Amino acid sequence: MVPDTMSQTVVLGVIGSDAHVVGITILEQALSAAGFDVVNLGVQTSQEEYAEAAVEYDAQAVLVSSLYGHAEQDCQGFHEVLEDAGVEAVTYIGGNLAVGQDDWAETRRTFEELGFDRVFDSETDPEDAIAALRADLDITSTESERATISS
């Protein structure tokens, strides 16, 4: 195992009443394989559960997934809840974020305004999320590879 001090902890889950589990299951596998410590909260996760887990595991990143089209309402006030709990992690959201995703630029802006650091569409590969995490958490690819080799 990678020593705790070196590893980066990521909390992930599906927000709201959404029960789409396939995406985060695969993301969990990809993040683990890439050397991250993953806390998978599963589907139908409330804003409070994200905040509690982020505090408990001292997470560097909170990844929110939503595929059933109600992401915007489910994420109202999410960043206030995180802030109140003292969470300073980067936040990403990804999935089918609007019912009719005609204008992706607008959808992205909506979620950036809600406070997310990055917004991904449902076609995003796990690798893209991993690359973004490495950039945002200041991990070089080499470091991570070293970690994988030593594990």
Place this chain on the structure above:
Amino acid sequence: MVPDTMSQTVVLGVIGSDAHVVGITILEQALSAAGFDVVNLGVQTSQEEYAEAAVEYDAQAVLVSSLYGHAEQDCQGFHEVLEDAGVEAVTYIGGNLAVGQDDWAETRRTFEELGFDRVFDSETDPEDAIAALRADLDITSTESERATISS
């Protein structure tokens, strides 16, 4: 064989430049099985060829098939050609008789006005044509069955 004096001769063919052969092949088989003497002129038959065959074989009926949508123009003057040749046979036409067969009643009237005794659509079973021939040529079904049995 049925004696010549008892049998009824039917001339059939596909008129104009039409090369659809399946329908008349099946009709030929059905008419033969029902006891008629059949002269099958095949596809791409001209008005003159019908008239010549009707005279040569002393036909009681001339059956015209058309499936490519140009029946009306192919049949212009057909009954004059038959009359000039001295043909007194009943005449039937069947097939896809108009390009857009929306109004079948109108299509039927068109061909009746051209001189055909009966007009059939492309869904007609051979049995219907045979029943019509028996009625028009005054053959009882029993007679025909007797003929079939004696053959």
Place this chain on the structure above:
Amino acid sequence: MIRDERIPSDELRRIDEEIRSNWETGADVDFEEAIEYHESLPEHKRFADVLESADKPLLQPRAGVPRLDDQIELLEYLHREGKADLLPTTIDSYTRDNEYEKAQQGLEKARETGDDTLNGFPAVNHGVEGCRKLIDAIDAPIEVRHGTPDARLLAAITFAGGFQSFEGGPISYNIPYTKRHGLEETIERWQFVDRLAGAYTERGIRINREPFGPLTGTLVPPSIAIAVMLVEGKLAATQGVRSITLGYGQVGNVVQDVAALNALKKLGNEYLPDEVVVTTVFHEWMGGFPPDEARANGVISLGGMTAAIARPDKVITKSPQEFQGVPTKEANASGLRTTRQVIDMAIEQKIDIDGIEEEQDLIERETRCLMDTIFEHGDGDVVQGTLKAFESGALDVPFAPSDSAKGAVLPARDDDGRVRIFEWADLEMDDEIKEIHKARLSQRADTEGREQSFRMVADDVDAISDGKLIGRPQGGA
């Protein structure tokens, strides 16, 4: 402690009265009067009889809209234009969550505006009378399809309302549908549903019950699905159900799908009591569809071809608009007719494919391992065994959102496109069988020049919607 035992009559009556008080329409249910209503229905509306006496696979779509008139019109259309043999009534999401008040608001809004404000037919709110108007109007048997963990009131009302078939079960409507409903709770709820169906059955009204075979709909290994079907079938039989339709969702490999349907039928007859008439239902591909109607028709047709070879008793069809969600009625009927054409062209042909028996044998061995572990976990009791096996992970379902299953087992396709198990986690299985799966996946890894990894799983999940069966690496190795 909940066990696989028949609910006593007085307990049945007590629960029945209790749950009927959950919503006002519950008061209209009168069992004796309902029996009379069912007896008045003509033969061709008796679901179990129609299904069990069919000489070729019957087709059934999915369909549900909030208003009664619209639902009648929709089902008439699918019957007339889609030539559906059996019809569905799909229930809305609020009713599935027992939120009858919200369903009522949605229904009233639908009546006011004419919009489909609910994603299904709120049968509880329509009540016994509304249901019977539907049954009376449609000239074919109709099944209730939903996804409700606690379907007791829905069952009480729809059974009294004249429906003679009811989809779902304690595992199959829990594990894939909800996160927090405990399995023990849903088993108890569904014992009541089955007992109620059993009560009708004893009076000569054989209510058909249909456990939901596809589970999570995503690369579920056949033996896991079949084991869940056998458990739910056994639980229903214990409560007196005598017409049970076991389900299976297409994985897309023809040999494996035919083998699985054969195994499902065989093991169903073996594990369920003799007095139960076992039938099978095949669900056309339940995973992601191509975002293109032309390609979707290809996926649907492969399902039709599989059905023509395996000859299940029923096929649940998909529509070419599957990608975008709820289809128009035209697209729904189109999926039915495409399936019908393929089945009718292929079903009279003798198509015996090599390797089906071998694959069926493997599926049966795997299923027996899982059934054995369930019986062992419960010391012979299926209910306790199921609870404990899910708890230990000895029984598991891939991609299960429920907290009641570990969801740790992961599937991947082998080099022939058959679904194998890549990550076993704690799933109970003979080592010999594990070796077979490992060897088949290793063969694929060799073909693709990459290691066995979760990447295969991820690629396979998207493969059919991307136009292939197997998620091969794109571009370079």
Place this chain on the structure above:
Amino acid sequence: MIRDERIPSDELRRIDEEIRSNWETGADVDFEEAIEYHESLPEHKRFADVLESADKPLLQPRAGVPRLDDQIELLEYLHREGKADLLPTTIDSYTRDNEYEKAQQGLEKARETGDDTLNGFPAVNHGVEGCRKLIDAIDAPIEVRHGTPDARLLAAITFAGGFQSFEGGPISYNIPYTKRHGLEETIERWQFVDRLAGAYTERGIRINREPFGPLTGTLVPPSIAIAVMLVEGKLAATQGVRSITLGYGQVGNVVQDVAALNALKKLGNEYLPDEVVVTTVFHEWMGGFPPDEARANGVISLGGMTAAIARPDKVITKSPQEFQGVPTKEANASGLRTTRQVIDMAIEQKIDIDGIEEEQDLIERETRCLMDTIFEHGDGDVVQGTLKAFESGALDVPFAPSDSAKGAVLPARDDDGRVRIFEWADLEMDDEIKEIHKARLSQRADTEGREQSFRMVADDVDAISDGKLIGRPQGGA
């Protein structure tokens, strides 16, 4: 007396000059310059190379409109949206009848009005330059598809215009297409076409030739179709053609279709000279289609499934609008994508169906009977043998409109849906084989409780458009 011998160079030149004077655009053909043009084409536009090196069945639709710009747009669309691997240019009916003047009028009217006044692309009228603009514009190989008994000028212009594949042959573009063109005449005409293709081939430009396998498209028994393919392949090879694609039209029974494609490939390699590269093309169902796009998609998908199992080198696809005639470009692309989806989902699966070898063996035996009788009729010469065998009826095609074939042989499906021969007329065949057909048809008659009769033929002709494979009696026996 015309024989299967190569046209001498001077004779080739004489005919070439003569036929090029039939229409003004003939003057623009310059063989040496044409060789240079072909040499300048990139690898991915070389038809024979692309087809012969493919590792899965390539898809090709049918498509032709009168104006050059429209044809470019149509082919670009089918390439981009339909993902067609190979493209077609279907020629109009006037050109097929060598009525270049009428084609010219139609083309001019099309240019004036924007309407499609012709049912295809009049390549002779577009001339060498017009053809090359098309070849230059489209990023894939393109084949000329037509139905022309005398295609000499069409070949001269399209070969010089950069097309590297040309459908048709002296039997397959005569017997099913026209009444009065003599077979001797069409053989002579096509010897020139093949010799011209051979002349290009000698210079390194391998023009692919594709005899039209489906013939009359209506329940053609596989052995008859294959015998005609072998004859046309041999005639082309004699004239120097080295890339030959033998065709076969789907009959709808999977086992028989796979067996026929296997036999076609095997016998093609056996009967044709070693220096010829033999490939195969499978035509999706050429008979009557259901008047319903949903059902038509089922028919198309069964073709895709068959192709996935038999793996021909090429598949000619149908569109869901087949019933109504020429499809929109969207429907045409849709037929391509449905076919692609089915093939791509099924092709990696190991699907070995029992009985294919046995059926293939029967087809091969039948074909050898027919080939033997052809050789005997001609005292070893294929041309004379073909002429005399058609004249005697020893070789025949069902539902042939041509006076050159008796058209007296009649097919019917057996109880499994395979096409057998019900009326042999004078077709040459071993008695043992006739007994096999008779027994299979008798089995069907027993199943249906009726006598073997032409009614079966009539019912079978309509069956697929009515939604079934076999034309069973409707209602009572």
